[in-house]
Amino acid sequence: MRVTLTLGKVYLEPEFTPIQWKRADSRGAGKKVGSEEHVIREGVKLATNCSTLLGTELEGSIPTVDNPCPGFLGRKVRRVLNDGVIWEERIYSSGLRSIRLSRVVEVNPGHSSDLYRLASEWPGMAGEFKKTINDELVSRRIPNTRASRFFTEVYFPAPLQEMSVDLVKELISPLKLKMRKPDVLEHRLYDTIFSSVDGVLVMMSLGRSRQVNKKVRKRVRGMLRMNLDLVLAQKVFYTSSSLWFHGEWSLINGLMLLNPEVVRNVTGWRDATFRSTYSHLLRNFDVEKRFRRYIEGFWLPTLDLKKAFRISVNLFRLGASQPNVDDVLVTLEERECSILQALAAKEFLDGRFMGRSDYAGKVAEILCLYFLHGNSSAIRECREGRDGIAEKLKAREEKEGLSLPEIVSLLSPLYGGDRAEYEDALKKLLRLNLVRSRRVGRKGKGSKTVRIYELVALRRSLMLLLDQVRKEMILLIQRRAQH
Numbered sequence: 001m002r003v004t005l006t007l008g009k010v011y012l013e014p015e016f017t018p019i020q021w022k023r024a025d026s027r028g029a030g031k032k033v034g035s036e037e038h039v040i041r042e043g044v045k046l047a048t049n050c051s052t053l054l055g056t057e058l059e060g061s062i063p064t065v066d067n068p069c070p071g072f073l074g075r076k077v078r079r080v081l082n083d084g085v086i087w088e089e090r091i092y093s094s095g096l097r098s099i100r101l102s103r104v105v106e107v108n109p110g111h112s113s114d115l116y117r118l119a120s121e122w123p124g125m126a127g128e129f130k131k132t133i134n135d136e137l138v139s140r141r142i143p144n145t146r147a148s149r150f151f152t153e154v155y156f157p158a159p160l161q162e163m164s165v166d167l168v169k170e171l172i173s174p175l176k177l178k179m180r181k182p183d184v185l186e187h188r189l190y191d192t193i194f195s196s197v198d199g200v201l202v203m204m205s206l207g208r209s210r211q212v213n214k215k216v217r218k219r220v221r222g223m224l225r226m227n228l229d230l231v232l233a234q235k236v237f238y239t240s241s242s243l244w245f246h247g248e249w250s251l252i253n254g255l256m257l258l259n260p261e262v263v264r265n266v267t268g269w270r271d272a273t274f275r276s277t278y279s280h281l282l283r284n285f286d287v288e289k290r291f292r293r294y295i296e297g298f299w300l301p302t303l304d305l306k307k308a309f310r311i312s313v314n315l316f317r318l319g320a321s322q323p324n325v326d327d328v329l330v331t332l333e334e335r336e337c338s339i340l341q342a343l344a345a346k347e348f349l350d351g352r353f354m355g356r357s358d359y360a361g362k363v364a365e366i367l368c369l370y371f372l373h374g375n376s377s378a379i380r381e382c383r384e385g386r387d388g389i390a391e392k393l394k395a396r397e398e399k400e401g402l403s404l405p406e407i408v409s410l411l412s413p414l415y416g417g418d419r420a421e422y423e424d425a426l427k428k429l430l431r432l433n434l435v436r437s438r439r440v441g442r443k444g445k446g447s448k449t450v451r452i453y454e455l456v457a458l459r460r461s462l463m464l465l466l467d468q469v470r471k472e473m474i475l476l477i478q479r480r481a482q483h
Contacts, residue, residue: 002106094257098225131148153228156219189277234285332428349367349473389406400452434455
């Protein structure tokens with residue numbers, strides 16, 4: 001029996017990608033040496049379902065507020081590496097991407113010793129896959145905040161009568177060598193699926209013939225991989241507030257393409273199997289709870305009233321709930337949203353490190369890492385030297401909030417612009433009563449005071465932002481402590 005072992009990871013690029021979806025019926029779109037490129041048929045199916053529900057035509061390959069459906073379109077690139085390892089990369093128009101490494105292993109299902117040998121060899125193989133994928137993500141400068149945890153897929157081409165739950169756990173969680181393996185849930189449709197937060201193990205049903213069986217296995221793998229990509233991307237998006245403020249990309253993904261209610265309806269349109277499998281995986285990753293938090297505190301940044309109306313209409317047609325808009329519809333640019341994030345992050349760090357001898361260095365280090373992750377030169381300039389945040393904090397008598405020069409040092413590597421543009425952004429936030437300002441004393445020669453800015457946490461959306469940033473800061477500090 002040929003068992004397929006797979007390790008993968010999902011990540012998000014906050015931009016849309018054009019996809020040549022009309023090549024779905026061709027065997028290979030633009031073949032390269034040693035690789036094959038195909039349109040993801042399941043993505044075309046979901047995009048078509050979405051268009052049917054909205055009553056629109058599937059035109060173009062870039063999603064819009066009026067027609068988000070092309071965001072489900074995708075293509076996959078497959079190539080064979082050394083030792084028969086298969087590399088599969090999936091790229092979706094929405095900005096969602098996934099990387100998988102797979103190897104096919106021969107086992108005799110009639111001998112339990114073969115299955116235990118498989119379980120003992122899989123962790124070493126998975127460790128090699130993990131290093132290869134990590135190296136690739138580092139070369140692409142993908143920060144942890146935009147990437148999912150590693151997940152596994154184990155495919156048995158036929159059902160097995162005898163397989164213990166402990167063995168299933170071992171095969172699903174090869175990277176947890178000393179940790180307790182997570183519990184698994186069993187899901188039965190035509191196939192038997194065991195799943196946990198670490199991945200899935202599938203025992204496929206036998207078809208009427210070898211050719212039919214091969215076709216069924218291919219369909220099941222495609223459907224599962226599409227579902228896993230969506231569920232893991234949802235968890236990444238709704239866990240990381242830094243992804244919520246990238247203009248229309250964030251709005252279309254957060255409210256429509258990654259919305260669990262929308263995906264459940266789109267996957268279930270004329271395909272109960274697709275919907276059932278998606279719903280089963282959704283429960284494993286605690287996505288809906290995170291989505292509820294996101295939508296309850298949603299305040300539509302970078303959105304005008306016309307777009308708000310179009311999204312509202314589309315959510316109704318797609319069978320999804322409306323976001324709970326804040327009491328004031330705030331129209332903010334991405335840079336202005338980041339200023340609010342920076343003030344929220346600083347408020348948390350003040351509570352954590354204020355009074356310590358290394359306060360200024362610690363706060364500067366974590367702030368710069370949080371906003372400039374992956375850009376080592378920008379991080380160094382941000383936290384060190386005469387213009388670094390640490391020195392500016394040391395020069396103040398009171399440490400709360402952030403001054404205009406500190407905000408410029410932190411965000412100018414991301415957004416560019418001169419001091420006047422950041423000053424205008426802060427004036428707008430002051431007018432909207434989202435921030436307040438006051439003057440604090442400065443040490444040394446020159447100006448005796450400096451103006452600092454702090455959040456006005458009166459609105460529910462800002463309190464949720466504070467809470468979200470607090471969680472992300474804790475994770476960042478924990479990761480730093482482990483290295």
